Amino acid sequence: xQQVKQNSPSLSVQEGRISILNCDYTNSMFDYFLWYKKYPAxxxxxxxxxxxxxxxxxxxxxxxxxxxxxxxxxLHIVPxxxxxxxxxxxxxxAYGGATNKLIFGTGTLLAVQx
Amino acid sequence: xxxxxxxxxxxxxxxxxxxTVTCSQNMNHEYxxxxxxxxxxxxxxxxxxxxxxxxxxxxxxxxxxxxRKEKRNFPLILESPSPNQxxxxxxxxxxxxxxxxxxxxGTRLLVL
Numbered sequence: 001x002q003q004v005k006q007n008s009p010s011l012s013v014q015e016g017r018i019s020i021l022n023c024d025y026t027n028s029m030f031d032y033f034l035w036y037k038k039y040p041a042x043x044x045x046x047x048x049x050x051x052x053x054x055x056x057x058x059x060x061x062x063x064x065x066x067x068x069x070x071x072x073x074x075l076h077i078v079p080x081x082x083x084x085x086x087x088x089x090x091x092x093x094a095y096g097g098a099t100n101k102l103i104f105g106t107g108t109l110l111a112v113q114x
Numbered sequence: 115x116x117x118x119x120x121x122x123x124x125x126x127x128x129x130x131x132x133x134t135v136t137c138s139q140n141m142n143h144e145y146x147x148x149x150x151x152x153x154x155x156x157x158x159x160x161x162x163x164x165x166x167x168x169x170x171x172x173x174x175x176x177x178x179x180x181x182r183k184e185k186r187n188f189p190l191i192l193e194s195p196s197p198n199q200x201x202x203x204x205x206x207x208x209x210x211x212x213x214x215x216x217x218x219x220g221t222r223l224l225v226l
Contacts, residue, residue, distance in 0.1 A: 043204050043217030093212045106156035
């Protein structure tokens with residue numbers, strides 16, 4: 001049972017436009033959400049995160065929005081650049097107990113066209 | 115430079131031949147974890163370790179072993195690899211469980 005879902009395997013966007021990557025989750029106990037970016041032949045790198053007590057977090061060109069009632073988060077990249085082309089994973093953390101592990105989605109491949 | 119290293123980066127082996135993938139971090143992190151990445155399945159946790167000598171199963175532990183004798187090292191052991199263990203493997207570490215994880219560069223394994 002996939003608790004964190006990224007329903008779009010791929011997304012293509014023109015340079016300079018907005019990229020919107022979506023993520024849905026099913027577990028209402030998740031309290032912290034992260035986005036990771038992965039280039040080919042490299043490990044995922046942390047991009048941005050948001051706590052469940054917030055609905056928006058911004059870092060430069062990257063903004064993450066959280067809609068708890070819909071159990072949905074999205075990553076906005078504005079403006080998109082060719083260097084943003086990568087696989088993006090969303091991840092969620094379930095709080096509580098001794099092990100607060102991260103659960104990852106399946107990833108979305110973003111291609112930013114020059 | 116803060117980093118997680120894995121070796122080897124690429125490995126081709128045959129069914130049943132024991133192998134070890136090493137993982138080392140230089141950030142003094144307590145929490146370490148192994149993931150495998152497969153198409154359409156994302157990153158799935160194999161094993162994790164909360165600290166030295168403390169390890170536990172993740173979501174897909176069958177066919178794997180780990181050990182944590184030192185804080186910096188967390189090797190992944192495949193005692194008898196099978197073709198369904200062909201995958202891309204990542205080691206990760208964080209200062210605490212549930213914290214931001216730092217990933218190694220990955221090990222691509224092919225089991226024939």
